[in-house]
Amino acid sequence: MAGRSAGGGWAQPVRFAVVGGVNTATFYACYLPLHRLLPYFAAYSLAFALSMTGSFLLNTYFTYRTRPSWRKFLLFPLTQVTNYGMQSAGLVALVGWCGMNSALAPLAAAAFALPAGYLVSRRILRPPARSGTAAGAVRGTAGQAGASPVRSGDPL
Numbered sequence: 438m439a440g441r442s443a444g445g446g447w448a449q450p451v452r453f454a455v456v457g458g459v460n461t462a463t464f465y466a467c468y469l470p471l472h473r474l475l476p477y478f479a480a481y482s483l484a485f486a487l488s489m490t491g492s493f494l495l496n497t498y499f500t501y502r503t504r505p506s507w508r509k510f511l512l513f514p515l516t517q518v519t520n521y522g523m524q525s526a527g528l529v530a531l532v533g534w535c536g537m538n539s540a541l542a543p544l545a546a547a548a549f550a551l552p553a554g555y556l557v558s559r560r561i562l563r564p565p566a567r568s569g570t571a572a573g574a575v576r577g578t579a580g581q582a583g584a585s586p587v588r589s590g591d592p593l
Contacts, residue, residue, distance in 0.1 A: 449500060453555045456495040461547055464488040468543060477539040481528060489517055501563040509562055516558040523550035 467487045471480035493513045497505040527546030531537040537545065 449559070450555060452500040453496070453558070454551070456492065456500050457547075457551060457554070459495060460488050460492040461544065463491055464547075465544070469540065472540065477532065478525075478528070481525075481543055485517075485521060485524075489514065492517075496558055497562055501559065503563055512561045513558075516554065516561050519557045520550050520554040523553055 464484050464487075467484035468480055471483055474480070475483070493510060494505060496513075497503055497509060503509075524543070524546040527549050528542050531542040531545055532539045
């Protein structure tokens with residue numbers, strides 16, 4: 438059925454959430470010590486940048502079960518622009534407007550940004566099949582004589 442992920446309709450979003458949890462823990466482990474040394478937004482920005490490479494690898498291998506490529510690696514920060522923008526706005530709103538503790542606000546902001554992050558990262562890391570390609574060829578089954586799976590860049 439078109440639109441369903443490998444392993445069922447909910448498997449991919451659940452894997453994305455698991456990776457998000459691991460990435461959030463990695464981010465937070467970087468953020469807390471940096472927060473002691475830097476203003477909260479500078480600590481947040483640096484921790485966010487540090488956790489991005491691990492997020493890329495986990496999302497390509499585990500979430501979307503695709504091979505990483507240099508093209509995907511270079512496009513992956515675009516997925517994070519949406520995530521960073523939403524989380525940054527949430528962070529500033531929660532700390533500045535709502536008076537939330539700046540050590541806890543990044544976690545709440547991340548939860549609000551999760552759905553948009555999934556949709557954008559899926560589009561980058563698991564691009565749709567090119568038009569004119571038989572669906573069977575994408576899955577590796579016999580669709581047309583000589584058909585081959587769609588590749589989205591050279592492997593890392």
